[in-house]
Amino acid sequence: MATPSRRSPFRRRSLFQAAGLGAAGAAGLPLISACGDIESGGGSAQVTEGFDFLPTYKEWPLPVEPDLIGEPPHHPSGFTSYPEPVQAVTDLPSGSGTYEFTIPMWGEAPSKDDPYYAAVHEAWGGTVINIRHADGNTFADTSAQWLQANEFGDGIQMFSWMLYAHPNFRETVVNTFYDLTDLLSGDIADRWPLLAGRETAAWGKSVWSTDPEDPESARIFGIPGSISGGPGNGMYARTDLLEAAGLAMPTSVEELLDVAREWSDDAAGQWAFFGTDWFTPAWFGLASGEGWVWDEEQDKLIHNCERPEYTEWLEFRRTLHDEKLQHPDAASGTLEPKDLFTAGTILFHQDGITYWSDFTNQVKGGEAEGTIAPIGAIAANGRTPLVHAVNDVEGWVFLSKDLEQEQVEEILDVANFCSAPYGTKEFELLEYGVEGEHFNYGDDGTPVYTELGTSIVQAPVNFKTFSGRVQTFLTGQPDFVQDRFEYNATMKDYIETNIWEGMRVEAPADSVAADQARQDQENDIAYGRAELSEIPSMVETFLKNGGEAAREHFTAAYKALHGK
Amino acid sequence: MAALQTSAPPASGGSRARPRIGRTRTFGQRLRQDWPLLVLTLPALIQLAVFFYWPSAWNIIAFMDYSPYRPFWDNPFVGFAWFERLFSDPYFLPALGNTLKFALAQLLFVFPLSICLALLMHSIVSTKIRSTFQSIVYLPYFFSWVLVVTVFIQMLGSDGLVSNWMLGFGGDRLSFTTDGNTFVFLAWMQWTWKDAGWGMIIFLAALASINPSLYEAAAVDGASRWKRLWHITLPGIRPVIVLLLILQLGGILTVGFEQYQLQREAVGYQATEVLDTFVYYRSIIGSQGESFGTAAGLFKGVIGLILILIANNVAHRLGEQGIYQKS
Numbered sequence: 001m002a003t004p005s006r007r008s009p010f011r012r013r014s015l016f017q018a019a020g021l022g023a024a025g026a027a028g029l030p031l032i033s034a035c036g037d038i039e040s041g042g043g044s045a046q047v048t049e050g051f052d053f054l055p056t057y058k059e060w061p062l063p064v065e066p067d068l069i070g071e072p073p074h075h076p077s078g079f080t081s082y083p084e085p086v087q088a089v090t091d092l093p094s095g096s097g098t099y100e101f102t103i104p105m106w107g108e109a110p111s112k113d114d115p116y117y118a119a120v121h122e123a124w125g126g127t128v129i130n131i132r133h134a135d136g137n138t139f140a141d142t143s144a145q146w147l148q149a150n151e152f153g154d155g156i157q158m159f160s161w162m163l164y165a166h167p168n169f170r171e172t173v174v175n176t177f178y179d180l181t182d183l184l185s186g187d188i189a190d191r192w193p194l195l196a197g198r199e200t201a202a203w204g205k206s207v208w209s210t211d212p213e214d215p216e217s218a219r220i221f222g223i224p225g226s227i228s229g230g231p232g233n234g235m236y237a238r239t240d241l242l243e244a245a246g247l248a249m250p251t252s253v254e255e256l257l258d259v260a261r262e263w264s265d266d267a268a269g270q271w272a273f274f275g276t277d278w279f280t281p282a283w284f285g286l287a288s289g290e291g292w293v294w295d296e297e298q299d300k301l302i303h304n305c306e307r308p309e310y311t312e313w314l315e316f317r318r319t320l321h322d323e324k325l326q327h328p329d330a331a332s333g334t335l336e337p338k339d340l341f342t343a344g345t346i347l348f349h350q351d352g353i354t355y356w357s358d359f360t361n362q363v364k365g366g367e368a369e370g371t372i373a374p375i376g377a378i379a380a381n382g383r384t385p386l387v388h389a390v391n392d393v394e395g396w397v398f399l400s401k402d403l404e405q406e407q408v409e410e411i412l413d414v415a416n417f418c419s420a421p422y423g424t425k426e427f428e429l430l431e432y433g434v435e436g437e438h439f440n441y442g443d444d445g446t447p448v449y450t451e452l453g454t455s456i457v458q459a460p461v462n463f464k465t466f467s468g469r470v471q472t473f474l475t476g477q478p479d480f481v482q483d484r485f486e487y488n489a490t491m492k493d494y495i496e497t498n499i500w501e502g503m504r505v506e507a508p509a510d511s512v513a514a515d516q517a518r519q520d521q522e523n524d525i526a527y528g529r530a531e532l533s534e535i536p537s538m539v540e541t542f543l544k545n546g547g548e549a550a551r552e553h554f555t556a557a558y559k560a561l562h563g564k
Numbered sequence: 565m566a567a568l569q570t571s572a573p574p575a576s577g578g579s580r581a582r583p584r585i586g587r588t589r590t591f592g593q594r595l596r597q598d599w600p601l602l603v604l605t606l607p608a609l610i611q612l613a614v615f616f617y618w619p620s621a622w623n624i625i626a627f628m629d630y631s632p633y634r635p636f637w638d639n640p641f642v643g644f645a646w647f648e649r650l651f652s653d654p655y656f657l658p659a660l661g662n663t664l665k666f667a668l669a670q671l672l673f674v675f676p677l678s679i680c681l682a683l684l685m686h687s688i689v690s691t692k693i694r695s696t697f698q699s700i701v702y703l704p705y706f707f708s709w710v711l712v713v714t715v716f717i718q719m720l721g722s723d724g725l726v727s728n729w730m731l732g733f734g735g736d737r738l739s740f741t742t743d744g745n746t747f748v749f750l751a752w753m754q755w756t757w758k759d760a761g762w763g764m765i766i767f768l769a770a771l772a773s774i775n776p777s778l779y780e781a782a783a784v785d786g787a788s789r790w791k792r793l794w795h796i797t798l799p800g801i802r803p804v805i806v807l808l809l810i811l812q813l814g815g816i817l818t819v820g821f822e823q824y825q826l827q828r829e830a831v832g833y834q835a836t837e838v839l840d841t842f843v844y845y846r847s848i849i850g851s852q853g854e855s856f857g858t859a860a861g862l863f864k865g866v867i868g869l870i871l872i873l874i875a876n877n878v879a880h881r882l883g884e885q886g887i888y889q890k891s
Contacts, residue, residue, distance in 0.1 A: 038629050038645050041853055141848060148632045167851035168631075175633035267731060269723065328722030331742050333829035334714050509851040516845055517655060520833035529744050529832045545654060 041509030043550070044170045044212055045557040049204045049502045051218060053181055058189040060197030060470045063088075064423040068474070068485045073229025073391050075492040078474030078481045082446040085428045088194065088420040093413040095127030100153035101397070102132045102146065104139035104162075105460040114456045116433045120463055123429055124417040127410050131462060140165035147172050154403060155411065157465065159225075159395035167509055173208045173221050178399040178408055181219040192412055194419035195223075197470040202227050205393045205504070222396030223415045226468035230488045230495075232390035234356060234374030235279050236349050238341065241370070249373070253283050253316065253380035257325075263347050266324040272347045273326035274337040276317055277523065279350035284313040284380055287496065288388040290507055290515075292554050294499055301555050303547060305518060305539045312380060314535065317526035331527040342368050348375070358459070360480050365454055374487060377494040387494040391501075397466055415467035422475050430464050431475075433457040444478060505557045511550030518542040626859040646859035649852075658834065659842035660817075666838060667816040669748055674755045675812065678763030679805065683797065685764065686771045701761030709822035712758050716750070717741055717830075744835030747827070754823060766808065767801055774800035806884045814872035817864040839864060 063086045066077035112130065121128050132153055134142070140162035146152045147166070163169050184203070189196035202224040211217040237249060245263055250256035260272035281304065287293045291304035304310050320326040327346055329335055341349035342362075349355075353374075362368040377385035397415070399408055420426030428447070432439040438453030449458050457464075474481045474488075507515070521538045524530035543551075558564070589597070626646055628639040650656055681701060688694040704712065719725050720741055727737040740746045774796065782792050817839055824836040825844065837845075839860060847857030872887070879886035 038642055038649070038855075039640075041851060144848065165849065167853050171631060171633055266737075269728070328727075328737055328739075329717060329724075329742070329830075331830045332717050332721060333826070334710075334717050507851075509853065512849075512851040513846050516849055517833070520828075523829065524744075524832045524834065527742060527832070529742075529834075541654065 041167060043508035043511075043553045044168070044506045045553075045560070046170060046208060046504045046506075047215065047218075047502065047561075048207060048504055049201065051204055051207060053185045053218075054200055054203040054207075054220070055184045055196055055198070056187045056189070057198075057200050058187070058193070058196040060194055060421075062421060062423065062471060066473050068481070070474075070485060070488065071492065073227065074389055074495045075485075075488045076229055076472060076474055078485045079422060080478040080481050081444070082441075083423045085423060085425045088424040088426050089124075089417050093125040093410070095125045095410045095413060097407055097410050098128040098130065099155065099407070099411065100130045100132055101155040101157065102134055102143075102152040103157045103461055104136035104159070105133040105462075106136040107459055108455070109133040110456045110460050114452075115437060116456050119434050120429060123426070124414050127414050129411075129414060129463075133460065136461070144172075147176050150176065150400070150402075152400070154407075155397055155399045157395060157397045157461070160392050162395070163506070164512075167512075169506060170208050170212060173398070174210045174219070176398070176401060177221045178401045178403055179210075179219045179221060180223070180399070180408070180412075183405070183408060183412065184220055191409075192416040194416045194470055195412065195467070198224065198419060198468060199227055202393050202468055206396055222398050223412070223467050224396055225394035225465055226472045227391065227393050228472055229391045230389055231353055231374075231387055231491055233279055233350065233352055233388070236341070236351060236355065236359070236372045236374050238344060238347055239371045239373050241344055241347055250375060250378065252378050252382075256375070256378065257316075257319065260320070260325040260347070261323065264323075264325045266328075270345055270347075271325060271327045273320050274330050274335075274340060274346045274348075275350050276320060276326065277519075277526070280316065281313055282386050282388045282496075283378055284309040284316070285383055285386045286310060286313060289500070290505070290550070290554065292499075292551075292558075294558065301551055301558060303543075303551070305535075305542060305547075311532070311535055314522060314525050315532060316380070317522075318528070318532060321526060321528050331523065342370070344370070356484065357476055357480055360477060361449060361454065361458060364448065364477070365451060367454075373483070376487070377491050385494045386496055387491050389491075389495040391498060393468060394465065418463055418467040419470055421470045422473050427469075431457070446477060448477075499558065500561070503557060503561045505554060507550050508546065508553050510546035511553075512546070514542050514546030514550075517545070518547075623858055623862050623865075625855050626862045628855060630853065630855045630858075632854070642855075646855045647863070649856065650859050650863065653846070655837065655842060655846075659837045659839050662836070663817055663819055663838040665748065666751060666819040669752055670755060670819065671809075671812060671816075673752055674760055674763065675809070677756060677760045679767055679801075681760055682764035682767035682771060682801075683793070685768060686797075698761075701764070703761075704758045705762035707758065709758075709820075709826055712754055713823070713826045716754060741827075742830050744831045747831045747835040750827075750831075751823065766804060770801040770804040771797065803885055806879050807887060810872060810875040810879060810887050813875045814868045816871055817867055 064079075064083040066079050068078040068080060070077045110133075117131075139158075143152070143156065143158060143162065144166045147156070166172055184195070187196070203220060205227075206220050206222040206224045207218045208221050209215060209218045239249070241263070242249065242259070247259050247262055248255075250259050264270060264272045282288070286304045286307070286309055292301045293304075293307075294300075295302045327335070327337075327340065330337075337346065337349055338351070338355075340346045342359075356372065356374065359368060359372050363370065377387050379385040399411060403411075417426055418430060420430075432447040432449065433453050433456065435441070435447075437450065438457045439447040439449050442448040474484050518538060518541075521530065521534070525532060525534065525538075539547075595602075625639070627641055627643060629642045629645075630639045685694060685697060685701075688697065707715075717724060720738055721727065722737045722739055722742060724738070724741075731737060740750055778796050778800075779792055782796055787795065819838050819840075821838075821840040821844070824838050824841050828836045828841065833841075833845075843857045843860045846852045847854070847860070876886040876888070
């Protein structure tokens, strides 16, 4: 091996001097660091309504009206019967392009050779869109890297909740995705009647400003998914197990604890709960999203962790741990709670609202046994319940800015096809697949998935969510639709008011980091690794390391939005 | 070698100058002579340039407020601002402390174990037993950390095999897969199971290079098994031990990522946060961006380099070869 040069500062005799210099340099860095300021990661706020360049709304008449009439958005209408589907797109475009889209999915990726894909390609005019399925559990985090490296194919689908993982998403959007404004602005009903039938609000929520300082630079960058309302998640109970144990569905947090104590048996390997981290804050009146609420008395934004209900919530979670009411390995993160719930090892399970229908379909398909229902609107200490709800686009399909205009128009043809609502042949093909292969009509005329249909069409995210539907309804098995309709009716009066309606606010980077640490500390307390008495210092640390800066940022946005 | 020497032409007339021997060749001469060797090294040079030097050059973004969407030189230079943010981050020092703790534990309790395993393996005479033992000890190295952590939870978790077995005998559930205070012990068990077998391979190779006649001679002279180990085996593999020790010191701030990230939920971030997970949660999840992560990476690199140089220097002073030959 080579001997170090005599001129090298790292030659043998000077090694310790070099090490000393290094250590001194590291210690002295802050003194010489003020040569510039970091401006990135300061957060952003984007207005999402009041634009004059959005597609002109033109109603697309529904082929059939729902029989259960709700109060949209949080209590959507539904169908308890399956109509004879009609053709929505009569002037079929001819497409010849082949594209690749990155789409998240949970579970096992389906075969790409299935006839489902060939059938939909043919049905919408020949355009081939190959799906690159990526793990939904890590999609939010890893997509940040794909986007920066421009490695997502010709387009990518992202759910709106995934934006939290993207530092400065506004900058990503305007630099990475195709600006659709010139194609979609004004009257588009001739070529894309179904896209023209989408709510103006959905298009407004697909706008980002190319220049953060200039609101006039706002442009449309995404094809919006459906706008859905009502509770987006649920804490599901195995009602069959409750019934077998002679227990009733709880109507308050106190009753819930009693049920949990009654049912749990550590020695026998059954526990009431598994995960309780993200769904249960609502039971204690804590705010959703970034956790800020406007306090009229103090005339300022208050974070969840500064409220006494926050301590109550952590006390509740700690009780579950201390009294062995939750699975002892819940903290490990290596077990699949769905499997434990299906097996009857746990009684309650937090999940998305679609899990209700997924489980119901699994039971109908013979893959699971039991009955489930979400716990209704409950609260602790006699307070009025609060229900976290969604009233946003579920996500977007973004197109690569490297595409040619003709290619983008061809993909918008596909999006137009995918926007067909319930009661159309397009909806039936996208939602259920090919009759005889992916579904069969049941006795009541409603499509029932075959085993292949469940794995290829029903379970994975695919073209069902490629573009939002003209209108969305509760659909599926009639008894399930009825149950969910009634559930929404009981929940709608407790839905949380969205104080950020009309604005999309990105938190500053420092506060995101501080919030991550705070959530880790929450889990420490909940799983018995830290004491409840540490909450005040934990809150102080959060506020000091980014929380206060976030309050300033969100307050400015709030005041701008509400004219304060 | 005559071709390498040139003689000055004799001066015309009178005095005869002494011929001057030129020992250095021109660049062109060396190129003509060595070009096949240079061509042979070209793939390695390209590989190094593309996958090491070019990415290393990007460390410059640690001194910029970098955005991948701006032309590179439009990113403003911010001096050491990212380092200042790194060192003032309240979670940085605990992460550094944990990293050093795990590195030290690996150094003290896993590194010697690999040597012990190698010695044990070397002493097994039966080929059948030796290959069986070898397979059992090697195999876990090829398991992913996800699998290793899952196996430990299934076996030793609160609802694992051992816990349920103990419960059946009136005992209590084990809790150390979710206990931050004992995580270093859990981590040690996992390293031992997964990595110690792999670590012994190099030592086995070093053991194989020891001349067997030394053992025979020592045995004839009446040296016991222990004396042969102490006076022949260990001195025989000492250069390799020192070399690996120095390399391990260089990577002291790189103790791994998956093992800690996977068990973060289970035992809490305070017990598992090491520099790599800190960078991940701050830079990627926490939205601090590429410059912050690069600054942290550069810090690790500089500390690693300093440690390697110090350790190598110490090795030289102790008469060892170290990572390069002492001049």
